[in-house]
Amino acid sequence: MFGTYHPPFYLDTEGIAVSVSKHGCVNYCRSGEDQVERSVFGKPVFHIHPVEPMHLPGPPVRALYLAFDHPQLLSPKQQETLYLTFPIEVGVFLENGSKPYLLDIYDKVPPKLTFYGKMQDGFLCRYHQSDVHVNASKHVNSGFGTLRLNLVNQHTNWVTITRVILNSYGMKLFFSGERAYMAARMKIIERDKAEIECLAEPIQEHCHTAIELFPTKRFTTQVRKFVMEGL
Amino acid sequence: MLSQKLFGDVSVLQFIYFTLVIATSFLFSKIFVAYLRRNLRGRVDDDRLQNICKFVYYGVLSISVLFALPILGTKLSGLAVAGGVAGVVIGFASQNIVSNFISGLFIMLERPIKIGNEISIGDTDGVVEEVRIMSTLIRTFGGLRVRIPNINVFTSTLINYESYPIRRIDYIIGIRYEDDAEVAIAALRDVLDAHPYVLVHPAPNLFVSNLGDSSVDISVRFWVPIGFFYDIKFKLLNPLKLAVEARGIEIPFPQRVVWHQKPNNKEE
Numbered sequence: 001m002f003g004t005y006h007p008p009f010y011l012d013t014e015g016i017a018v019s020v021s022k023h024g025c026v027n028y029c030r031s032g033e034d035q036v037e038r039s040v041f042g043k044p045v046f047h048i049h050p051v052e053p054m055h056l057p058g059p060p061v062r063a064l065y066l067a068f069d070h071p072q073l074l075s076p077k078q079q080e081t082l083y084l085t086f087p088i089e090v091g092v093f094l095e096n097g098s099k100p101y102l103l104d105i106y107d108k109v110p111p112k113l114t115f116y117g118k119m120q121d122g123f124l125c126r127y128h129q130s131d132v133h134v135n136a137s138k139h140v141n142s143g144f145g146t147l148r149l150n151l152v153n154q155h156t157n158w159v160t161i162t163r164v165i166l167n168s169y170g171m172k173l174f175f176s177g178e179r180a181y182m183a184a185r186m187k188i189i190e191r192d193k194a195e196i197e198c199l200a201e202p203i204q205e206h207c208h209t210a211i212e213l214f215p216t217k218r219f220t221t222q223v224r225k226f227v228m229e230g231l
Numbered sequence: 232m233l234s235q236k237l238f239g240d241v242s243v244l245q246f247i248y249f250t251l252v253i254a255t256s257f258l259f260s261k262i263f264v265a266y267l268r269r270n271l272r273g274r275v276d277d278d279r280l281q282n283i284c285k286f287v288y289y290g291v292l293s294i295s296v297l298f299a300l301p302i303l304g305t306k307l308s309g310l311a312v313a314g315g316v317a318g319v320v321i322g323f324a325s326q327n328i329v330s331n332f333i334s335g336l337f338i339m340l341e342r343p344i345k346i347g348n349e350i351s352i353g354d355t356d357g358v359v360e361e362v363r364i365m366s367t368l369i370r371t372f373g374g375l376r377v378r379i380p381n382i383n384v385f386t387s388t389l390i391n392y393e394s395y396p397i398r399r400i401d402y403i404i405g406i407r408y409e410d411d412a413e414v415a416i417a418a419l420r421d422v423l424d425a426h427p428y429v430l431v432h433p434a435p436n437l438f439v440s441n442l443g444d445s446s447v448d449i450s451v452r453f454w455v456p457i458g459f460f461y462d463i464k465f466k467l468l469n470p471l472k473l474a475v476e477a478r479g480i481e482i483p484f485p486q487r488v489v490w491h492q493k494p495n496n497k498e499e
Contacts, residue, residue: 114431
């Protein structure tokens with residue numbers, strides 16, 4: 001489903017229909033609860049990519065909060081790789097020799113928000129409760145992507161991890177067919193503190209890099225690493 | 232002709248020179264403020280940017296006037312003495328103005344409110360439109376513009392509804408005594424869980440808070456992003472009502488049980 005399309009085309013699973021009128025106008029229509037209809041002039045190419053799942057229900061939030069379905073315990077100095085799920089948001093982009101332009105964005109699963117941090121300086125996050133697997137599951141439900149999380153316990157004590165928070169800046173998504181992927185590293189640096197970084201590496205072969213939506217906005221600074229307190 | 236006296240000892244040349252200096256500084260301050268505004272927009276809050284621009288604008292003008300006055304033969308030391316005497320007189324005459332001015336400075340430094348914040352000062356509720364040096368302009372929710380002297384802003388109890396990114400909504404929903412409160416709470420919780428803006432953390436809090444005259448009262452407390460507070464507060468109550476009704480639970484009217492006792496016989 002993800003990929004590049006030349007009009008006219010029709011994606012049944014997404015409810016997307018793109019037609020070309022006899023005057024050369026491209027009509028984009030997405031059916032569903034939040035129906036969208038746009039007329040596009042020019043000869044654009046359509047890119048349908050997974051985007052950072054933090055734009056809906058809007059306005060965009062700063063981070064993705066993945067709560068583990070059950071706590072994970074890590075022994076001192078241990079490294080482990082876990083596979084989680086994350087909600088997919090789909091971006092429909094137009095391109096005609098210029099930077100991709102976001103035409104439409106929609107959700108595959110209903111969004112839910114949460115708050116992270118102290119009242120004074122905390123921020124809103126997109127919330128998702130994820131199953132935790134030690135192997136990449138091939139049976140991830142439609143609407144969810146796969147996150148490979150490398151856990152590194154640099155601390156000298158056992159630690160219990162119940163969640164991971166991924167910063168929107170520097171989030172790298174990859175896709176292959178209908179699947180979306182992401183990789184991150186979580187270093188536990190103190191008993192109650194971890195450093196999380198999204199990695200720009202596909203977790204399997206034949207993946208394509210998704211268009212990043214956050215850098216296209218006018219954010220002046222990019223913070224790739226995020227320090228999370230309270231594991 | 233240029234050396235001709237215009238008034239007192241001031242010649243036409245001196246006056247032209249003075250005017251040129253003031254006009255140049257006026258032009259310079261305008262350009263400099265425009266430059267600051269263009270470069271700082273997006274990096275600094277709007278209200279802070281406005282204060283910086285005002286400070287720079289009036290600062291440049293004041294300094295240039297002080298530098299230009301000697302051109303007209305005015306001695307600044309004389310101004311200081313005159314200013315001291317005038318200051319005492321004006322100070323007594325304009326206590327309110329000075330207190331408003333000082334309060335304005337403190338409000339700008341302390342920044343308890345920002346432009347666009349929803350606030351409540353005394354009996355006035357509204358959105359901050361502008362924080363001036365002497366007064367603060369509020370647009371009430373009813374569309375009125377209220378000018379509040381800064382001394383009132385500074386000394387009154389001020390509630391800023393937008394200091395924090397999230398805010399709590401409280402409802403009280405009453406059910407009949409014969410209904411199961413646990414079932415009602417589960418129905419209410421389902422509605423909250425399905426709503427995207429009802430936050431997971433801090434977690435919603437639902438509990439029986441009161442055994443009233445006519446109903447068992449359930450308190451429903453949950454947190455939402457500040458930008459959606461009113462929208463959700465006004466829209467979510469009806470879905471909550473419908474959810475409990477869908478479980479066969481009714482929200483009772485106020486009621487009173489009245490017993491009529493008949494005497495057994497007339498003699499009694």
